[in-house]
Amino acid sequence: METVRRGLEHGVVGRRIDHAEVRHPRAVRRHLAGARDFEALLAGRRVDAALRRGKYLWLPLDSGDALVGHLGMSGQLLLARPDAPYEPHLRVRLAFDDGGDDLRFVDQRTFGGLAVSAGGAALPHSVEHIARDPVDPAFDDEGFVAAIRRRRTGLKRALLDQTLISGVGAIYADEALWRAKLHWARPTETLTRPVARRVLAAVREVLEEAIEAGGTSFDALYVNVNGQSGYFDRSLDVYGREGEPCHRCGAMIRRSRWMNRSAYWCPVCQPAPRKPHP
DNA sequence: CGCGCCTCCTGTGTGC
DNA sequence: TGCACACAGGAGGCGC
Secondary structure, three states: OHHHHHHHHHHOOOOEEEEEEEOOHHHHOOOOOOHHHHHHHHOOOEEOOOEEEOOEEEEEEOOOEEEEEEOOOOEEEEEEOOOOOOOOOEEEEEEEOOOOOEEEEEEOOOOOEEEEEEOOOOOOHHHOOOOOOOOOOOOOHHHHHHHHHHOOOEHHHHHOOOOOOOOOOHHHHHHHHHHHOOOOOOEHHHOOHHHHHHHHHHHHHHHHHHHHOOOOOOOOOOOOOOOOOOOHHHHOOOOOOOOOEOOOOOOEOEEEEEOOEEEEEOOOOOOOOOOOOO
16 A cells, blocks of 8 residues: 555646546445545545555545545556556546546455545544554554553454554564464463564564565555556565465464464464464 | 454356 | 356454
8 A cells, every 4th residue: 555655646646636437336335425426526626645544545635625545455546548448447537637647446346445535634534543554653652562462352353453553454464473473363461561562563574574565466456556566475474375384494384264364374483372362 | 342253346266 | 168166355334
């Protein structure tokens, strides 16, 4: 998302939207007033900035509202020539009054979506419930340490809770836990302060390295605004590596079924807790 | 209120 | 060859 935000900062900030075209209503389902209202609120508005918190990003507009987006699993925000053929899963198209590149929201699985939200440049209302992410200079380290120790849940589940810490999905959670040498089912109430700080340091390190590498890409769905893939997948230590040797100790990486999902971990570096949180 | 779980969606890969 | 099914997963929302 940070990779996409940087692309939008260069690609659309300072430009004026001519019109918006919603091609699939599901893509704006969080805009409760409907697709026509969404389009009306964007027409003629200038984009003033490109901001992000966790996996949400938003474009404050000169109207005081903001265009808020979440890419979900398969969403893409792409810059494309207005005369370029429409992508098969093009959901929303923004055309600009300078005749330059469109901003196109393309989403195969439609888990993502766009909405126009009040709240503008500060924090749109639809993003208020999301915690800061640890790459944010204003992230409160000791506040996080205290909060995660108050939880009564498993460690990976806590890392995926965007109201506690944002920007962490399944991939980065598994990578951070491997670096911190902690098991995904470790009960959060057993974390000492130093161990909780170790978790945070590992998460921050993984996010910073991923941003540096331009994001993580497994296939053509994970791309920047120019449709290019990042390289962090080449740096993964556990995610997607079931049966392959641990880069630290050589043991076979395991995959556990967890929450109808997967958790990847090294059975030697990240031993299971005696009393795992279910 | 905190926590756990279900559901939304569709393209891809695999096994029979 | 073709069908059935598992899998990918962020997060809203609901039930307990």
